Amino acid sequence: MTSIAATASSGLQAAQLRLAASAHNVANAGTAGFHRQEVAQQAAPALGGVQAQVAQAAQPGVPLEAEAVEQIAAAYAFKANVLVLRTAQDIAGTLLDERA
Numbered sequence: 158m159t160s161i162a163a164t165a166s167s168g169l170q171a172a173q174l175r176l177a178a179s180a181h182n183v184a185n186a187g188t189a190g191f192h193r194q195e196v197a198q199q200a201a202p203a204l205g206g207v208q209a210q211v212a213q214a215a216q217p218g219v220p221l222e223a224e225a226v227e228q229i230a231a232a233y234a235f236k237a238n239v240l241v242l243r244t245a246q247d248i249a250g251t252l253l254d255e256r257a
Contacts, residue, residue: 160205161241161245162242162245163204163205163206164205164206165206165238165239165241165242165245166206166238166242167201167204167205167206167207167208168206168207168234168237168238168241169235169238169239169242170209171196171198171207171208171209171234172231172232172234172235172238174196174209174211175196175209175227175230175231175234176228176231176232176235178194178195178211179224179227179228179231180228181194182194182219182224183219183221183224185219186219186221186224190217191217191218192213192214192215192216192217193213193214193218193219194211194212195211195212195213195214196210196212197209197210197212
C-alpha cells in the first residue's frame with residue numbers, strides 16, 4: 158500500500174472511530190452517571206497517518222450539541238479521506254496509461 162493510501166486509510170479508521178464513539182455517547186446520554194467517550198488523535202509519522210484512541214471523559218454527562226458537531230466533523234473527515242484515495246487511484250491509473 159502506498160503511503161498516500163496508508164495515510165488516507167488511517168484517517169478513515171479515525172473518522173469511523175469518532176463516529177462510533179459519538180453514536181455511543183448519544184445512545185447513552187440519558188444514562189445516569191454516564192461518562193462520554195472521547196477520541197484522541199495524534200500524528201503517526203512513522204506509520205504514515207494518524208493514530209486514534211478512545212478515552213473516557215472525566216466529567217459525566219453528554220452535551221448533545223457537541224456530539225452533533227462531532228458527527229458532522231467525522232463525516233467531513235471521512236469524505237476528505239475518501240477523496241484522497243480516489244485521487245491517488247486516478248493518479249496511479251493515469252501513470253499506468255502513460256507508460257502503456
